[in-house]
Amino acid sequence: MSVEVNHLTKIYNHQKAVNDISFEVSKGEILGFLGPNGAGKSTTMKIATSFIPPTSGHVKVCGYDVVEEPMKVKGVVGYLPEHNPLYQEMYVREYLSFVGSIHGMKGVQLNSRISEMIELCGLGIEQNKRIESLSKGYRQRVGLAQALIHDPEVLVLDEPTTGLDPNQLMEVRALIKNIGQNKTVVLSTHIMQEVQALCDRVIVIDKGEIVANDKLEQLKNNQTTLKKVIVELDKEVDESFWDSLELAQQVQKLDQHTFALFCEIEKDIRQDIFKLVSESGIALLGMKQEEENMENIFHQLTQNHK
Amino acid sequence: MIQILVKEFNGFLDSLIAYIVIGVFLTVVGLMMWVFPETSVLEYGYAEMNTLFSFAPFVFMFLIPAITMRMFAEEKKSGTLEFLFTHPLTDWQIVLGKFFSSWLLVVVAIMPTIIYYFTLSEISSPAGNIDTPGIIGSYIGLFLLGGVFTSIGILASSITSNQIVAFVIAVFLCFILYSGIDSLSVLMDSSSTQVLLEELSVIHHYNAMSRGVIDSRNVVYFGSVIVLMLSITKIVLGSRKW
Numbered sequence: 001m002s003v004e005v006n007h008l009t010k011i012y013n014h015q016k017a018v019n020d021i022s023f024e025v026s027k028g029e030i031l032g033f034l035g036p037n038g039a040g041k042s043t044t045m046k047i048a049t050s051f052i053p054p055t056s057g058h059v060k061v062c063g064y065d066v067v068e069e070p071m072k073v074k075g076v077v078g079y080l081p082e083h084n085p086l087y088q089e090m091y092v093r094e095y096l097s098f099v100g101s102i103h104g105m106k107g108v109q110l111n112s113r114i115s116e117m118i119e120l121c122g123l124g125i126e127q128n129k130r131i132e133s134l135s136k137g138y139r140q141r142v143g144l145a146q147a148l149i150h151d152p153e154v155l156v157l158d159e160p161t162t163g164l165d166p167n168q169l170m171e172v173r174a175l176i177k178n179i180g181q182n183k184t185v186v187l188s189t190h191i192m193q194e195v196q197a198l199c200d201r202v203i204v205i206d207k208g209e210i211v212a213n214d215k216l217e218q219l220k221n222n223q224t225t226l227k228k229v230i231v232e233l234d235k236e237v238d239e240s241f242w243d244s245l246e247l248a249q250q251v252q253k254l255d256q257h258t259f260a261l262f263c264e265i266e267k268d269i270r271q272d273i274f275k276l277v278s279e280s281g282i283a284l285l286g287m288k289q290e291e292e293n294m295e296n297i298f299h300q301l302t303q304n305h306k
Numbered sequence: 307m308i309q310i311l312v313k314e315f316n317g318f319l320d321s322l323i324a325y326i327v328i329g330v331f332l333t334v335v336g337l338m339m340w341v342f343p344e345t346s347v348l349e350y351g352y353a354e355m356n357t358l359f360s361f362a363p364f365v366f367m368f369l370i371p372a373i374t375m376r377m378f379a380e381e382k383k384s385g386t387l388e389f390l391f392t393h394p395l396t397d398w399q400i401v402l403g404k405f406f407s408s409w410l411l412v413v414v415a416i417m418p419t420i421i422y423y424f425t426l427s428e429i430s431s432p433a434g435n436i437d438t439p440g441i442i443g444s445y446i447g448l449f450l451l452g453g454v455f456t457s458i459g460i461l462a463s464s465i466t467s468n469q470i471v472a473f474v475i476a477v478f479l480c481f482i483l484y485s486g487i488d489s490l491s492v493l494m495d496s497s498s499t500q501v502l503l504e505e506l507s508v509i510h511h512y513n514a515m516s517r518g519v520i521d522s523r524n525v526v527y528f529g530s531v532i533v534l535m536l537s538i539t540k541i542v543l544g545s546r547k548w
Binding site for chain 1: 391
């Protein structure tokens with residue numbers, strides 16, 4: 001196990017940020033850490049990187065306890081904090097060389113490693129600039145390069161893609177995906193597409209508690225039992241109009257012309273709707289089957305949990 | 307520790323801080339020493355460097371807090387302290403790296419004034435008629451005083467994320483410790499309290515060193531203040547874990 005979290009609790013001034021959570025991340029896995037703002041994602045990551053100690057419980061990274069052997073933990077973890085703090089006045093190469101030297105690298109080995117990182121993170125044209133003159137996307141890459149320079153076994157990324165434009169977003173995701181092939185990555189985010197694009201497994205956390213810990217597909221299936229079809233008609237009808245539809249489990253009137261019909265996930269109700277509507281001489285203006293998306297799942301998981 | 311020292315010192319050289327600090331220090335003491343008639347050695351007529359050694363602490367009182375104010379305050383504000391704390395560095399390595407880089411800059415600023423010694427030695431009559439042991443003692447005193455002020459500045463910087471607050475606190479503490487408690491001692495009734503306050507002040511030990519005798523008590527005093535200030539800094543940094 002690369003990361004083991006055991007009954008972890010963190011209390012800040014009487015406020016429980018993380019409440020008795022346990023999970024494990026195995027080697028080579030990309031884990032998505034999902035939750036609304038203030039759910040305890042960053043706190044968990046700060047504890048796992050030995051920045052702050054837990055109130056109770058244990059966290060082990062590559063077998064090292066974060067409280068007892070912090071220096072070992074810091075040596076095997078690459079961490080990109082939430083707001084990606086960088087020394088603005090340093091040059092990109094100078095900064096990477098500084099980080100490398102902290103990890104005990106020097107000389108030729110350090111130089112070749114810096115060049116490797118610049119190559120990997122696509123910093124080539126910006127490598128001789130000051131960090132303060134870089135765009136947000138490039139700063140994020142410097143942050144990633146910094147986290148990777150000592151070839152860590154575990155990579156902890158706290159909201160690595162916030163504030164990036166769509167192109168940068170794609171590039172940074174591709175980079176993480178690429179890195180994740182042979183490293184353990186724990187990634188926090190509140191963007192659903194990111195989880196879909198990157199992660200093998202998802203942990204949803206809300207108010208300091210784990211509300212789901214599963215593979216993405218599994219999560220989708222668990223949360224959805226009914227499929228929703230939205231139908232728009234050109235005439236006003238009653239809800240009883242749909243009574244003859246056997247497959248419809250539930251009918252909901254959205255406005256005078258629009259209905260939401262729910263049926264079981266394996267069945268398809270659309271043909272029956274079409275027949276029924278056309279037989280009764282009403283024009284069918286529109287019909288749309290809604291996929292249960294990650295946003296809805298996220299919403300359900302974090303709203304139901306009180 | 308050495309990585310932090312090198313990084314911070316490069317930072318001084320890379321920004322204008324180093325040049326401004328060295329330039330301002332040398333200009334002020336140079337003017338005092340050779341130009342302003344009230345304090346100039348040339349007007350005074352004796353081959354002594356007392357002007358330098360009595361004014362330098364007051365210049366340092368403002369310059370050293372200016373050097374150290376950003377050390378932790380800026381890192382707190384920009385969040386880079388989290389960077390340092392999540393890399394394989396102990397708190398002591400961080401504190402000492404920052405302390406020694408600042409102290410080194412202070413020492414570099416003092417170094418050029420050694421030329422004054424040789425100049426004075428040349429122009430004194432007869433040539434070489436100058437209190438060499440006293441001057442060496444004073445230099446060691448100034449060097450240690452620079453260390454004390456630097457450690458105070460580092461401490462002040464660690465307790466706030468606002469550089470101006472750090473600066474003002476450091477100037478205040480330097481002043482109190484340098485001559486403030488010494489001046490207060492006059493107000494005390496009992497003579498033992500007077501002596502105690504005098505013994506606690508930097509100026510007492512600094513003046514003692516300028517007599518050319520390196521007394522271990524004085525050196526131990528300077529060393530202890532530095533260790534005390536840096537230890538408090540370390541505790542302040544460790545308070546994130548409470």
